[in-house]
Amino acid sequence: MHQGVKLPDVVFHTRVRDESIGGDNPFRWQDMTTADYFAGKRVVLFSLPGAFTPTCSTYQLPGYENGAADFKAQGIDEIYCMSVNDSFVMNKWAQSQNLKNVKVIPDGAGVFTRMMGMLVDKSNIGFGPRSWRYAAVVNDGVVEAWFEEPGREDNHGEDPYGESSPETVLAWLKANA
Numbered sequence: 539m540h541q542g543v544k545l546p547d548v549v550f551h552t553r554v555r556d557e558s559i560g561g562d563n564p565f566r567w568q569d570m571t572t573a574d575y576f577a578g579k580r581v582v583l584f585s586l587p588g589a590f591t592p593t594c595s596t597y598q599l600p601g602y603e604n605g606a607a608d609f610k611a612q613g614i615d616e617i618y619c620m621s622v623n624d625s626f627v628m629n630k631w632a633q634s635q636n637l638k639n640v641k642v643i644p645d646g647a648g649v650f651t652r653m654m655g656m657l658v659d660k661s662n663i664g665f666g667p668r669s670w671r672y673a674a675v676v677n678d679g680v681v682e683a684w685f686e687e688p689g690r691e692d693n694h695g696e697d698p699y700g701e702s703s704p705e706t707v708l709a710w711l712k713a714n715a
Contacts, residue, residue, distance in 0.1 A: 540654070540674065540681045540684040541681055541682070541683065541684055543680070543681045544679055544680050545572050545576055545676060545679050545680070545681070546572065546649075546650060546653035547571065547572050547573070548571070548572050548645075548649050548653065549569050549570070549571055550569070550570045550575075550643055550645065551569060551625060551644070552567070552569070552570050552625045552643075552644060553567060553568070553625040553629055554568045565629075572650070573679065575643060576676055577678060578678055579615040579616055580613055580614055580615050580675070580676070580677045580678070580682075581614060581615055581618055581675075581676050582602070582609060582616075582617045582673060582675055582707055583620060583643075583674045583676055584598065584617075584618070584620070584671075584672070584673035584702055584707075585619075585620040585621060585645075585651065585669040585670075585671065585672055585673075586598060586619070586620075586669060586702075587621070587622075587660060587665065587668045587670075587697060588621055588622075588623060588668060589621050589623045589628055589631035589642075590627075590634075591697075593697055594621075595631075595635065598671075598699065598702070598703065598704070599619055599635055599637075600635070601703060601705065602617050602619070602640050602704045603617075603635065603637055603638070603639050605708060606638075606640070608708055609704075609707075609708065609711070612708065612711035612712060612715060613711075613715075614675075614711070616641060617639060617641070618640070618642070618643050619641070619642050619643070620642070620644075620645050620651070620669065621642075621644070621645065621668075621669060622645050622646070622647075622648040622651055622657070622669050623646065624644055625646065627644070628644040629642065645669070648667050648668070651669045652667075656669050656670045656672055656686075656690070657669065657670075658670045658690060658691065658692050658694065659693055660692075660693065661692075661693060662693035662694075662695070670686070670687065670690045671686075671687040671697065671699060671702050672684070672685060672686040672687065673685040673701075673702035673703075673706075673707050675707065675711065683707075683710055683714070685701045685702045685706055685707055685710070686701060686702070687699065687700070687702055
């Protein structure tokens with residue numbers, strides 16, 4: 539569905555650590571663009587409904603984090619985890635998960651997710667607008683392969699997981715090497 543699609547040009551508002559600031563909160567705002575993250579790289583992007591949620595924290599994120607060497611062996615330069623959460627939440631989640639390999643991208647207002655056609659309403663569980671779970675192999679800003687969970691719709695009763703798993707994406711990379 540999304541194969542061959544160029545990613546939308548979006549500005550992400552991120553918080554980055556800057557020791558020169560000092561104090562208890564040595565972070566500053568830094569705007570990052572789609573090009574900053576994706577230009578000239580082959581990456582795996584996976585997006586999920588929310589930081590700290592059970593499936594994301596127990597299976598999907600650790601699977602990509604622990605499998606980073608396998609992805610690198612298949613020519614992947616970076617692994618990005620995106621969610622419709624602000625940078626404060628995404629940074630805290632990354633810290634709590636002890637991430638060393640996966641980098642988080644905050645799509646706080648859901649702009650990128652909406653432009654990708656993946657923004658769904660999760661008001662039925664009190665979330666509001668969030669990302670449907672998906673993964674993609676992206677080469678220099680263009681979608682090379684797309685892995686979307688089935689049944690995308692607003693107020694979905696469940697949160698399917700499997701198509702966007704690290705195992706599925708890695709198997710595709712190996713089969714298409």
